[in-house]
Amino acid sequence: MNWWTVLDGFLVGLYRITGWTLIDYFIGTFLLALITVLIGDFTTSLVYLVNRPYFVRLNARLAELHELSMAALRLKNKSGYRAVNREANDTFGLVFFGMAGLSASYLWPAFFALAWMQPRFQGIGFPLFLTGWIANYTFTFLVAYILARLVFAPVKPYLPYFRQMTALK
Template identity: 35%
Template structure:
């Protein structure tokens, strides 16, 4: 996308409107592809959630988590869905921070980003 963006700016500076439109169209296609791929990866990453939530409902529906403090809008008890959601978000953030520290993972992400554009 960045390559196409730079080409479109160069065409605009040179005054070539047809080239600008053609390159800009390619950049929009690349962005659409990248956005769709990101949405697909997101969907793939959350597919186990309904199964986990169904299992948690069977196990913990009648046993809310008692807190030693009050939370705004929730009170002093938290049900399984809220606790799962908070834990899931925390794990995803921690995973992202930990994995980005590995050089091989960063190289893999960079090589995959290079193949897309």
């Protein structure tokens, strides 16, 4: 039995909790989304650990430039304001794309979850309770992912590893 069969069996197990097909689907998808949120946040914390000094330095510089531009606005110094803004533009670019890399580190598991769901649920319509709408697996996973993030965010600071990470930030 290889690792893929074990993983596949485990994920399928998430979809067989109550025995009611539709409810099982929604519970399974939510749990799958929660796992992707957990793994994603873990890898983000690794990235943050490795590059923390870099992010801290960049953000400090950005905050500094922000203060300066505010001072320029107060003093109605247009040329100073423009110069600081231009400097901030470069720093902001680095922060922006640094954040893009960081967000890739917490989003990647969600795409593997969707890849796992695709051959199993593609073409199936899932009725959404009370609305009468039919949604596909992508939409239901997206909603489950947002819910999982909402559930995980307040719990995160109390979990052992993530508590330390939150303190570091």
